[in-house]
Amino acid sequence: xxxxxxxxxxxxxxxxxxVLDKVDVLVCGGGAAGVAAAVSAARNGARVxxxxxxxxxxxxxxxSFVTEYHQAFFTGxxxxxxxxxxxxxxxxxxxxxxxxxxxxxxxxxxxxxxxDLFEESGAELLAHTQVTDAIVEDGAIKGVVIENKSGRQVxxxxxxxxxxxxxxxAARANAPMQEYNFPQPMVMLFQIGGVDYAKSQDRTGRxxxxxxxxxxxxxxxxxxxxxxxxxGIAPSTREGEMGYIYGIRILRRDPYDADDLTDAEVRTxxxxxxxxxxxxxxxxxxxxxxxxxxxxxxxxxxxxxxxxYTLTREDILxxxxxxxxxxxxxxxxxxxxxxVRHPTDGSEATAxxxxxxxxxxxxxxxxxxxxxxxxxxxxxxxxxxxKTVSMSYEAHxxxxxxxxxxxxxxxxxxxxxxxxxxxxxxxxxxxxxxxDLLIEQGQNLAEGAIDIAKAKVHHMxxx
Numbered sequence: 001x002x003x004x005x006x007x008x009x010x011x012x013x014x015x016x017x018x019v020l021d022k023v024d025v026l027v028c029g030g031g032a033a034g035v036a037a038a039v040s041a042a043r044n045g046a047r048v049x050x051x052x053x054x055x056x057x058x059x060x061x062x063x064s065f066v067t068e069y070h071q072a073f074f075t076g077x078x079x080x081x082x083x084x085x086x087x088x089x090x091x092x093x094x095x096x097x098x099x100x101x102x103x104x105x106x107x108x109x110x111x112x113x114x115x116d117l118f119e120e121s122g123a124e125l126l127a128h129t130q131v132t133d134a135i136v137e138d139g140a141i142k143g144v145v146i147e148n149k150s151g152r153q154v155x156x157x158x159x160x161x162x163x164x165x166x167x168x169x170a171a172r173a174n175a176p177m178q179e180y181n182f183p184q185p186m187v188m189l190f191q192i193g194g195v196d197y198a199k200s201q202d203r204t205g206r207x208x209x210x211x212x213x214x215x216x217x218x219x220x221x222x223x224x225x226x227x228x229x230x231x232g233i234a235p236s237t238r239e240g241e242m243g244y245i246y247g248i249r250i251l252r253r254d255p256y257d258a259d260d261l262t263d264a265e266v267r268t269x270x271x272x273x274x275x276x277x278x279x280x281x282x283x284x285x286x287x288x289x290x291x292x293x294x295x296x297x298x299x300x301x302x303x304x305x306x307x308x309y310t311l312t313r314e315d316i317l318x319x320x321x322x323x324x325x326x327x328x329x330x331x332x333x334x335x336x337x338x339x340v341r342h343p344t345d346g347s348e349a350t351a352x353x354x355x356x357x358x359x360x361x362x363x364x365x366x367x368x369x370x371x372x373x374x375x376x377x378x379x380x381x382x383x384x385x386x387k388t389v390s391m392s393y394e395a396h397x398x399x400x401x402x403x404x405x406x407x408x409x410x411x412x413x414x415x416x417x418x419x420x421x422x423x424x425x426x427x428x429x430x431x432x433x434x435x436d437l438l439i440e441q442g443q444n445l446a447e448g449a450i451d452i453a454k455a456k457v458h459h460m461x462x463x
Contacts, residue, residue, distance in 0.1 A: 031059020
């Protein structure tokens with residue numbers, strides 16, 4: 001990978017940058033959180049522009065082939081709308097029982113579903129665009145510097161929502177961050193054809209086959225999990241004899257370090273090529289062929305801002321609600337101090353980890369996520385949505401799924417529109433008005449919104 005001399009500098013000449021636009025709400029990043037933020041802000045009367053570095057809305061769903069929504073049935077609002085549209089358009093199973101743990105979906109159908117939602121809301125999009133800096137004056141963000149085919153420009157906004165997935169805007173605005181931890185492993189999924197679903201459902205002996213392939217050198221120890229799964233099997237996936245294989249990951253790489261990210265993308269992509277000959281030795285995959293590796297590596301973990309409130313394991317395991325909650329989350333995981341489902345060292349595959357998990361007390365709870373998790377300390381007019389909101393390392397492991405990110409985005413977009421309407425900083429919006437709007441928009445804040453008995457029936461401890 002590239003290496004640089006950090007002790008050598010050049011002066012960048014000062015220059016005047018043209019202001020491309022001035023909007024009410026600027027959403028940086030068009031992933032799950034960004035779509036929800038843009039749609040909700042626009043629906044609440046704001047003029048919204050979304051900046052996206054890629055060409056497709058949706059982030060890790062269509063771009064990293066994370067083709068299952070976990071806990072989605074218990075998240076209301078825009079997440080529920082997405083599921084309904086997916087089911088109506090053949091992108092998800094219309095007969096899947098309400099409350100099921102996972103909702104598999106077709107990522108190609110999802111692209112259209114998200115675009116329709118986005119366009120109908122009246123939000124605007126600028127793709128192929130990277131944010132290079134934040135403009136901060138007197139402790140408040142005023143806009144961002146962007147760069148694209150048209151050059152280097154500025155977009156000004158009353159409120160900026162950071163949905164970059166890495167808290168890039170918050171970092172450039174010097175917002176305080178949570179204590180650093182090496183992020184959880186990044187993953188590379190890939191799409192295959194030629195799956196015999198009648199045979200492939202029998203998973204007996206797969207882990208032993210992977211172990212043997214690692215032992216004889218066919219699979220590298222540090223790139224592959226100790227097992228693999230055919231991930232997110234939607235009806236269209238099964239009918240087309242396709243699959244999305246989850247089994248490749250890489251440890252100890254920072255997604256906001258360009259060298260690390262490049263190395264992770266290259267090594268895991270090469271890992272896909274090396275995995276295919278092994279895959280064809282597994283029952284049900286004898287005729288499998290590679291369609292494509294995910295266009296973008298899946299990033300579970302990154303920076304997390306230090307917000308006005310930090311969600312902790314105690315909030316989650318204690319089933320704590322707060323007067324400022326912006327959505328509710330169902331949870332069932334071990335009551336084990338320091339538990340992270342995908343530890344950064346890859347130890348989830350070890351016998352010690354499995355034994356610890358087997359002996360742990362399982363806790364089921366419903367908890368609330370306060371608005372303060374979206375509000376960075378020290379910087380006004382900036383909100384953060386997605387997996388980089390203010391959570392402790394352990395809490396983040398339990399509250400970072402795509403439905404969570406959509407709920408964060410919906411709350412951020414609604415709060416941003418309220419702030420613009422009132423001419424105040426987002427941290428000063430009337431929380432009761434915000435909550436009432438979210439409930440009106442279908443979010444799961446009402447009492448009894450999550451049927452915990454139904455949730456427990458369907459829940460599986462997995463990611």
